[in-house]
Amino acid sequence: MIEICPFEISRRDLLVSSAATAAFASVAGNAHAQISGNEMQQSSNVSFKVNGEEHALELDNRTTLLDALREHLHLTGTKKGCDHGQCGACTVMVDGRRINSCLTLAVMHDGDEITTIEGYGRPGNLHPMQVAFVKHDGFQCGYCTPGQICSSIAVLQEIEANIPSHVTGDLTEKASVTSAEIRERMSGNICRCGAYSNIVEAITEVAGSKA
């Protein structure tokens, strides 16, 4: 039998080793860029909590929150789709609000509390929204799913908090959970597999309404 791949490297090994290289490079780059200790350097210190755990990092200023989570903390549940705010795959919660982690700098989150899909639930101990996505087949390839689930949880909280949407009828009345509201509020999460209608069913079930 011919050996096709003599150097079996798993994706995870590769990630860990490239993160190590990046850490080395940033330390080196750092020493170079330091100007008389007046903060004029190209990396910064930042501490934030992710899924309840405190992390103190020294990061190149360019590092997005998404890359900090994936490449530095190895929380790879959060996905990079477009890296430009257009797809929602990178959606995480920061201080209780959903944002696109690709369009924010990690160094701008000092002291923040971040929740990623890993923080909502894990196999054996799933969040009700995760259970509903499984039950309703709210995904096919699954790539957009962590972002969809984070957004879904946030959407129900946003309706509860009476934040209006484009389809809200009367601005002075309380927003309600309808299929139209869910669809509009989920429009920042794109699914190439087109699992949309099942996603709406999953959210509707969790909302406990017959939208």
Place this chain on the structure above:
Amino acid sequence: MRAFTFERAESVRAAAESASNNPEAKFIAGGTNLLDLMKLEIEVPTHLIDVNGLGLDKIEVTSEGGLRIGAMVRNTDLASHETVRRDYGLLSRALVAGASGQLRNKATTAGNLLQRTRCPYFYDTAQSCNKRMPGSGCSAIGGVTRQLGVIGTSEACIATHPSDMAVAMRALDAVVETTRPDGTNRSIPISDFHHLPGDSPHIETALEKGEMITAVTLPKPAGGMHIYRKVRDRASYAFALVSIGAIIQADGTGRVAVGGVAPKPWRVDAADAALAKGAKAACAELMADARPTDDNRFKIALVERTLAAVIEETRDKP
């Protein structure tokens, strides 16, 4: 993305000074437009000044009975604010018609006003663009121009300003409040805030080097019905082809601002005066000097029809 140094500003004055001392510095608010453009190396600041921690996130009633909106108030918070929903509904409506829930949670009042054009040639660094690289030419002219401007444009640039919020601010007669590096403040009426391109499309606003937006104020409520109608290629999460922000009183008079057609939110005094005569009359004034391309001529008819639909809506509702 090019490397940059980063600072968390200590005060408004210090932020403005730092920005004026460092010619390649930029303020960063929500980051949703700036970082997008930095990744593409369309924006290449060497220093970023984070202005989020300065307490500019409050909405207060002014002594004139209007509203003072801090520069760092998030789009979500502004759209959700009780007074805004009740008295400035047009603003809430315009905000929630823009971007996505995630983006609105980050995007700020100042950042939204200062977001840059979505002209596809501005975004493509392989193309010449007078806005991105002054004097290099405009690839859009003679190119694909369906989304681009029909009025207020120039031989140098035909891009539009993409903000929905700014259209509402224009109809509401908002005033942009700033602090300059020397510590002086000024108030810029929204009508003077965005510049037309002329022969310098890279100069987009009245802001001077280092000048920082601290707030946007609204005069006391104008009453009337507030309607924001956005026409786009998909029902959500897309920029406007045409949008209308209107405040219409019971007698049919009112004001109207148009988005998606010009380098700034487009409002014309004569159109406001003609509004009671109907969409055709108002649109004739709004689009009087239009210079569309063959690709985007449809926007002129679309403005009239969208305005007609808006006026119709005010008649349907008591």
